[in-house]
Amino acid sequence: MKDMTIRAARVVVCAPGRNFVTLVIETEGGLTGIGDATVNGRETGVVAHLQHEVIPSLIGRDAGRIEDTWQYFYRGAYWRGGPVALAAIGAVDVALWDIKAKAAGMPLYQLLGGASRERMLCYPHARGHDIEALCDDVARLCEKGFRAIRLHCDVPGEPQHPFIPPLPHGVAALPAEITRDPDAYTRFAPRMLAAVRARFGEELHLLHDIHNRVTPIQAARIARETEPLNLFWLEDPVPMENPEVLRLIRRASTTPLAVGEVLNTIHDCRRMMEEQLIDYIRVTPVHAGGITQVRRIADLAALYQIRTAFHGAPDMSPVNFGAALHLGRALPNFGIQEYAGHAPEAGEVFHAAWRYADGGMTTGEAPGHGVTLDEAAAARFPYNPSFLPVVRLADGTLWHY
């Protein structure tokens, strides 16, 4: 076996369409592994943590000791949890699994127990300024073979999600501020979902992300009103600090619930699973500590027949998709994979073995997770500060995004 001692590690920040932070780890034996460390709007926090506190402890370690390295950075740090620390740990973990699978000459899913399926059902995002435009977008996606689609429609009278023009490099960007109206949304969302169901029939899986924009009792009302539509799920009905709130929504309806894209540890997920408050868990390797911890979360979920639905918005880099899809291929309780696509430039920087085909995604058979980074191409797309918008109610009250 080649020398698995970690020789070098570095962080590559690039913006092919949007910002991505990638950790590159090299072994003395000549293997390279990469992991996604992107936290949207907090990119440089993770970069600093990796450069100052993580990489110095990586050099000289045995790349094969994945579990010990995970424990070293999680338990060993004293300060546990949070998106910045877990994104750094997740990037290290995914890069080390990439190296181990390459050393074995196997695609990663083989090391995770082998294939439970060949193709992972996935869903893209349809959007529209009004219901008609949304339906046109759904029709376009159906033509591409998607069998599950997330629906987003602007609420009449509510300001549209703003387009934030990129600022010149070196000029600090600030988050845009937008206004939302939870009452108008609560009236409109069931009507919008019903219109799409009526137009496209009962077989298409319809998903909707409430994105924390309403109160708990409003979320319960939406879940109950939409129950006859047989949605695939409602996502993030309320913010995640207090999962007990989900009880209220569970009591009101049997509409499946999906949460977890902002959760970072298995401890964040445990109670809501034990209480059977959710149906899909949306943690993803980059934000929940890599393959090592996400696999444990998925195993815990399986005890309660909760299935996976790894977060796959465009701010998950293609590297994270590699990790998520290999996990999804191996896990017994894979549910669905979000796949909203990437800007074409991302394909110049990241070369991925995974593919979309006919409503699902495949991992490919390349050794490792199958995603590589072209650092020369990355250098052509420099970091561009950007943020998610900050949300206020009409009276100025700060609200959830």
Ligand code: EZ4
């Ligand atoms: O708002 O990834 O389900 N997907 C989502 C995303 C998240 C962004 C946050 O950076 O909710 O659109």
Ligand code: CO
């Ligand atoms: Co979401």
